[in-house]
Amino acid sequence: MQQKQNCGLPLLRNGSISRITKITCGLLFCLTTGVFAAGENAELLTSNRIVNAAPDQAGKTVTITVRDDMGPVVGANVVVKGTTNGNISDMNGLVVLDHVSNNAVLVVSYIGYVTQEIKVGNQKSINVNLVEDSQALAEVVVVGYGTLDKKQVTSAVTSLSDKDLTVGVSGSDISTALQGKIGGLVMINNGDPNASTTFQLRGMTSVKAGKSPLIVIDGFPGGDIRSLNQNDIKSIDVLKDASAGAIYGTRAASGVILITTKNGANTDGKVRMTYNTELRKRQSFGKPEMLSASEYVEHGCGIDYGDDVDWWDELLEKGNFSQKHNLTLEAGTDKAQIYTSFFYEDNEGISINNSRKDYGGRMNTSFKMFDDWLEIRANVDYRQADRNNNYPNFQQALRNNPTRSPYDPESETGLNVWTNESLDYNVVADARLSTYNGLDKWFKPEATFKLNVKAIPGLSLQQVLGYENRQWEYHYFRSKNHRDEINNSRKGYAKLEFNKTEYLTSEGFATYIKELNGGHSLNVVGGYSYFERNGESFSEENYDFPVDGVKYWNIGSGTYLSDGKAGMNSKKEITERLFSIFARANYSYQDKYMLMASIRHEGSSKFAEDNRWANFWALSAGWRISNEEFMKDIKWVDDLKVRFGYGVTGNNDFGADYTANTLSSDADWMLPNGLWAKSYGKSKNLNLQLGWEEKKEWDVGLDYSLFDNRLYGKFDYYRRKIDNMLYEIKVPQPPYTQGNMWKNIGSMESKGWEFEVGGEIIRTKDFSWSSNLNLSHNTAKVLTMSGDNTYLSASGFPSPGNPGDAHRLEAGTTIGSFYIYKFAGFDDDGNFLLYNKNGEIIPADQKVEQDRRYMGNYMPKVILGWNHTLTYKEWDLGINLRSWLDFDVYNTIDMYFGIQGVDNCNVLKDAYGKFNNIRGEKQQCDYYLEDGSFLKIDAITLGYTLPLRKYTKFVDNLRVYGTVHNVATITGYRGINPEVNVSGWEGGIDWFSGIYPQVRTYTLGIQVKF
Incomplete structure (x- = not known):
């Protein structure tokens, strides 16, 4: 032709x-x-x-x-x-x-x-709604070292696409966009833009070793979720049970979160551009109700200085305004694709001196060469976060005398600085007269080389190389006018710190995927993994400077250096190395019967030579009942699969310097010649018997999809046991140089269930409503410890009253229990009465430690996430709700600020209301335990998408949306926030110290696609 x-x-x-x-x-x-x-x-x-x-x-x-x-x-x-x-x-x-x-x-x-394929039938007019390939991602699940069709997965895995993440709720990291989306995953963050997020999946997995899931970003284990930009995320897959995570070995004891970033698309060579901006305003709510100035004077609480001050209000940054800008470009053909993104974010907190500025960029590229024999993927990611985390102590805002002003127009600084009062000081001045600047940097270049061996269809060889450099710089200065400097007769304080950590990852593996005759399919992976971590740091500090204005940039000018009192420190961390070989095989017959097996043989440099290596393995199976012949006439069942898995994972998440002799100086000695000399000695006790902490877990699950996929979900029940628990115990001195040593002692078990159900409740031409509900439950207990009558204590309350520790861990302990005294009432003088160990009522001042008992529990019986998406033509509405049910919170706000008689310090209004009968010293008892159950309207997002392609050839669409985050909390709890930290075994306490205000966020977002 x-x-x-x-x-x-x-x-x-x-x-x-x-x-x-x-x-x-x-x-x-x-x-x-x-x-x-x-x-x-x-x-x-x-x-x-x-x-x-x-x-x-x-x-x-x-x-x-x-x-x-x-x-x-x-x-x-x-x-x-x-x-x-x-x-x-x-x-x-x-x-x-x-x-x-x-x-x-x-x-x-x-x-x-x-x-899509559509039957015509009697229709003369047909509407077709196309679905992007990225939305079909749920049909492909990312697992360890590869992907699987969702129908072939035999483990407990939850998958999200980028469209499942909540928009307009940007916090310190992407965790706020995940809240309530993944059953069994708890995330704790107080709303501070600089705060890190605590993750816990399926309850506590260790006493002292790491308890957070392993983060894997684009196939590279050990990622930092704080380094991610939400706009770059393509999918998130959470491997919950040990059968799914065992192939990651030692770092998968607490689950695995696999994050895949966007990698461009075949755009026929056209460049696609997307611009996003979010404008955000924060509002404080739910502050404790303290006495006003007039009430303070009326009740004779302290000296009347004649002012009327709301100290909490003085600490708020009412003019806060945050903004985020993100620009992405992508282009590609069948052979070469590129995705780039650039962003800038100015994030101001609700408190004064609390903000951060982030900027960075990412470039993901992929290329196919030599008739698709070779595929190369290269990623480069950089992010920088400039932090001001010098926000004031809100605990002090509750305590301060409301008749005393923070300002003095007659002073040099305009601030009223008073000294030598430990319980009452100008917290505004403390914040204004000091400077904090922290700088985080992440730099991550990565490369993947994949050789498709076409001579053997289905065989590919892959090599990945990754490097990550994390740096932390800290600058702090305290003015000569600061309270601490005046109290100590100094003229300022400065400190500089620098920390660098480098990560190196090298992994190579072969993959063989084969569809065989008769409906048999095989997916096999085998390879090696090497990981190395190195770190170094130094710091210096000095006092007494000639001028304030230079701050920390002339740190050598302080007189403490010449007097020999300045501080200097440097450290080289012990190198951490992991090496392993691994294999995984998935088999499926007619997508009806499925088997999976994996093994990982891994060695860690953290352990002594004789205990360095361990095997982590898993087996799982699935049966798709819906594919059986006897189900063919049950048309309303689209998919029904049962799963069972068992796996063993390890934990070595603790410091790398417990198997190496480390020396440090602990004293200065004056020599006869008048010079000073350092003494050196062992800084750690070595335990050459230290070995792996192991988690053994089984999981049985059910996946279902019904009524033309209009109703879908899953159910999982699991039990796990942790053996050879890693934690520190006390040891005698001598023969040991230090009083503590890490050992493998004891065991713990936990069990729980997760249930998910989702559905398209309404699906019409113009209107749709989909909803997803997930519920989870977990309980855990300690089986054994290092021996009889051994225990760990934590959560010590400050004086007065010598309250002691609120938690104890020993054999038989249920995780989440409080170890406190039982309240018995008040005597005629308003003093606490308690029950002793024999059940007798005694005055509180007669109590002994043995009278404590385990009471209450801070682990919710059910954790719930409920998400709704509604669309009407070009409008969309998202509503996200979360709930924790039936758990206890210890209210220290009421305990420390609800009793009259603290000299010159403010108290709650309830001290002269609900608690008016209390006259005696506070007691650590169940009087302050409250039911923390709550229902939180987490976020509401309303958006409108305006299609512009029919009006202009340059712009596809314009989307405008508004989000309100932390809309409302429905609860009977009286304290600040019932959503307390429930991770680990030291949680459940609404601390009065370290308070950060509750924040409601209003976001206006604009997205333009070109």
Whole structure:
């Protein structure tokens, strides 16, 4: 065939141009869509109807409207299956086809979208809503060292796409966008823009070693979730049980969170650009109700200085305003794709002196070479966070005398600085007269080389190399006018710190995927993994500077250096290394019977040579009942699968310097010549018997999808046991140089369940409503410790009253219990009465330690997340709710500020109301235990998407949305926030120290796609 001149008619979709080529034999072919028109003089007109496509045939005319979530789709391919009768959609997304029979099937396709097949039937007008390939991601699950079809997964895995993340709730990291989305995952963050997030999946997995899930970003283990930008995330897969995580070995004891970032797409060479901005305002709410100035004076609480001050209000940054800007560019062909993003975020907290500025960028590229024999993926990520974390002590705002002003216009600084009063000081001045600047940096280049061995179909070899450099710089200065400096007769204080940590990852593995005759399929992976961590740090500090203004930038000018009192420190951390070989095999027969086995042989440098290596393995199986012959007539069951898995993982998440002799100086000695000398000695006790902490877990699960996939979900029940627990115990001195040593002693077990149900409640042409509910439950107990009558204590309360520790861990302990005294009432003078160990009522001052008992529990019986998405034409509404049910919170706000008589310090209004009868010293008892159950409206997002492609060829759509985060909390709890820390065995306490205000956030977001 001879190809003639191009006809010159362009087809536009998102600005891309497809040429129409005319063939002399009479076939008209669109190079992009593959639509043919037959006939000796075939022509494609500017209309969306084919003329002279074929001789007249029996049938009818059908109008098809093709849309996506942005509006009409231009250039979509619509063809009658098995024929050449088809066309592409016009600027309004319309296609008109003639001669279409009732039993015809339409095939609708477009690059980047899922191909759909639609039966015509009696319809003459058909609406088609295209779904992006990224939304089909739920059908492919990322697992250890590869991916699997969702139908072949035999372990407990939860998968989210980027569209499942809540927008407009940006905090210190992406965790706020995940709240309530993953059953069994608890995330604790107090709302401070600089705070880190505590993660716990399926309850506590260790006493002292690490308890957070392993973060794997783009296949590289050990990632930092704080380094991620939400706009770059493509998917998140959470491996919950040991059968899923065992292939990651020692770092998977607390689960695995696999995060995949965007990697570009085949855009036919066109550059796609997206710009996002979010403008955010924070509002404080729910502060404790303290005595006003007039009430303070009325009750004779302290000296009347004549002012009227709301100290809490003075610490708030009412003019806070945050903004975020993100620009992404992506382009690609079938052989080369690139994704780049750049962002800047100015994040101001609700408190004075509390903010951070982030900026960074990411470039993800992928290339196919040598007829697809070689694939190369290269990623580079950089992020920098400039932190001001010098926010004041809100505990002091509760305590301060409300008649005393923080300001003094007569002073040099304009601030009222008073000294030598430990319980009452100017917390505003402390914050204003000191400077904190911290700088975080992440730099991560990564490369993946994949060789597709075409001579053996299904075989590929992959090598990944990753490097990460994390740096932390800390600058702190305290003015000569600061309270601490005046109290100590100094003229200022400065400190500088620098910390650098480097991570190196090298992994190589072979993958073999084969579909065999008879419905057998095989997915096998085997390889090695090497990880190395190195760190170093130094710091210096000095006092007594000639001027304030230079701050920490002339630290050598302080007189403490010449006097020999300045501080200097440096450290080189012990190198941590992990090496392992691993293998995984997945087998499926007709997608009905599935098996998985994995093993990892791993060695860690943290352990002594004889205990360095261990094996971690897993087995799991699945049975898809819905594929059985006896289910074929049950049409309302789309998918029904049962799963069972068992796995063993390890834990070595503690310092790397417990198997190496480390020396440090602990004293200065004056020599006869008048010079000072350092003494050195062992700083750690070595335990050459120290070995792996192991978690053994089994999980049984059920996955279901019903009623044409309108109702779907899963259920899991699991039990786990942790052996050879790692924690420090006391040892005698001598023979040991230090009083503590790490050992493997004791065991713990936990069990729980998770239930998820989701559905498309309403699905019509213009309106849809989908909802997803997840519930989880977990309990844990300690089986054994280092021996009889041994225990660990924690959560010590400050004096006065010598309250002691609120938690104790010993054999038989249920995790989450409080170890406190039982309240028995008050005597006639308002003093606490308690029960002793024999159940007798005694005055509180007669109590002994043995009178304590285990009471209450801070682990919620049920943790719930409930998410709703509603759409009406171009409008969308998201509502996210969370709830913790039936758990106890210890209210230290009431305990420390609810009793009258603290000299010159403020108290709660309730001290002269609800607690008016209390006169004696506070007691650590269940009087202050409260039910913390709550229902939180976590976020509401309303958005509108305006399709612009039909008005301009440059812009696809404009989306505007508004989000209110932390909308409301419905609870009977009286303290500040019932959502206390419940991770680990020291939680459940609403501390009065370290308070950060509750924050409601209002966000306006704008997104433009080009």
